[in-house]
Amino acid sequence: MSPTKVGLVCSRVRVEEKMLLEAFSRRPGVEVVQIDDDLIQAPLAGGAEPTGPAGDLRGCDVVLLRGLGHLRQLALARLVEAWGIPVVNPAEVLDTCGDKLRTTLALAAAGVPTPPARVAFTVEAALVAVEELGYPCVVKPTVGSWGRLVARLNDRDAAEAVLEHKALLGGALHKVLYLQAYIEKPGRDLRAFVLDGQTVAVIGRRSGHWITNTARGARAEAVVVSGELASICARAAGAVGGGALAVDLLEGPEGLLVNEVNSTMEFRNSVAPTGVDIPSLLVDHALALAERR
Amino acid sequence: MTSEVTIGAAECPECAALLAVPRGTVAGEILPCGECLAELEVTLLEPLTLALAPEVEEDWGE
Numbered sequence: 001m002s003p004t005k006v007g008l009v010c011s012r013v014r015v016e017e018k019m020l021l022e023a024f025s026r027r028p029g030v031e032v033v034q035i036d037d038d039l040i041q042a043p044l045a046g047g048a049e050p051t052g053p054a055g056d057l058r059g060c061d062v063v064l065l066r067g068l069g070h071l072r073q074l075a076l077a078r079l080v081e082a083w084g085i086p087v088v089n090p091a092e093v094l095d096t097c098g099d100k101l102r103t104t105l106a107l108a109a110a111g112v113p114t115p116p117a118r119v120a121f122t123v124e125a126a127l128v129a130v131e132e133l134g135y136p137c138v139v140k141p142t143v144g145s146w147g148r149l150v151a152r153l154n155d156r157d158a159a160e161a162v163l164e165h166k167a168l169l170g171g172a173l174h175k176v177l178y179l180q181a182y183i184e185k186p187g188r189d190l191r192a193f194v195l196d197g198q199t200v201a202v203i204g205r206r207s208g209h210w211i212t213n214t215a216r217g218a219r220a221e222a223v224v225v226s227g228e229l230a231s232i233c234a235r236a237a238g239a240v241g242g243g244a245l246a247v248d249l250l251e252g253p254e255g256l257l258v259n260e261v262n263s264t265m266e267f268r269n270s271v272a273p274t275g276v277d278i279p280s281l282l283v284d285h286a287l288a289l290a291e292r293r
Numbered sequence: 294m295t296s297e298v299t300i301g302a303a304e305c306p307e308c309a310a311l312l313a314v315p316r317g318t319v320a321g322e323i324l325p326c327g328e329c330l331a332e333l334e335v336t337l338l339e340p341l342t343l344a345l346a347p348e349v350e351e352d353w354g355e
Binding site (some may be wrong): 011013034071144171173246 | 319323353
């Protein structure tokens with residue numbers, strides 16, 4: 001019986017990718033093909049067969065995308081799906097989760113509680129939106145992560161300054177102004193790891209700063225998965241198309257709110273506090289997709 | 294220059310310091326230079342080759 005070939009695509013091997021390689025190495029009958037996406041070039045039309053790293057990718061039974069760039073991953077997911085190979089995560093999921101505007105629309109359409117948010121395209125219109133949301137509020141790039149370029153607008157002066165900077169200095173992506181109500185939280189937010197709709201682990205991300213990404217130094221602590229938490233996570237996962245997801249939630253005064261959904265989960269700081277072998281569960285998820293193929 | 298704890302050494306492309314690369318390192322991994330603190334990417338294991346790691350780009354993340 002030939003081994004199950006898993007394509008692990010990344011250009012940078014971080015702690016997470018090393019944990020995944022280790023988890024795959026413990027599985028019998030599995031061959032991991034590590035592919036550097038910097039080296040991929042692949043035919044889209046014209047009948048040529050993919051060669052080199054793209055040819056390696058074409059021969060896989062499932063592909064796990066672990067690259068850093070959202071737009072590159074989205075392109076790769078579309079390519080791999082066109083070949084009929086299952087991918088973690090599917091392009092539609094990456095597309096929805098990688099764009100905060102799309103995520104918010106998907107959550108709202110599914111009735112999942114999420115902070116009030118608005119979109120505007122000019123400084124003048126954004127200021128109207130900000131005044132209606134109330135201070136403080138938050139402006140975020142629609143594409144981006146790790147809390148990068150997320151700004152809290154505490155008052156009109158701050159709003160005018162930040163929005164003017166974005167208008168004058170920002171690239172095209174920053175001309176779509178995503179504004180979100182600021183939710184007071186108890187010194188932490190929640191990060192839930194959700195696989196096929198099941199919440200397998202939850203951490204609290206505690207920080208003295210209002211941005212609570214562990215990439216920005218927040219401390220991770222284990223959180224018990226309540227029925228309410230599992231239910232809202234399952235609904236959020238369903239709203240964006242399922243798969244392997246990290247759902248970020250805020251504990252607002254009126255209950256849980258889904259803030260964002262991440263489609264390329266980082267888990268290095270979450271395994272120890274929760275005691276859950278998240279990379280191994282992600283491996284299970286990928287191998288199950290290969291088996292269903 | 295291999296040992297029980299390293300797979301060899303390579304020159305930092307930023308400051309030319311000799312950097313010992315720990316055993317278990319894989320291609321694509323990031324190592325900090327102990328001298329100049331630059332982030333270095335292990336681009337090849339054979340021969341051991343280091344390059345300056347790319348700066349974070351706008352769409353990088355989870």
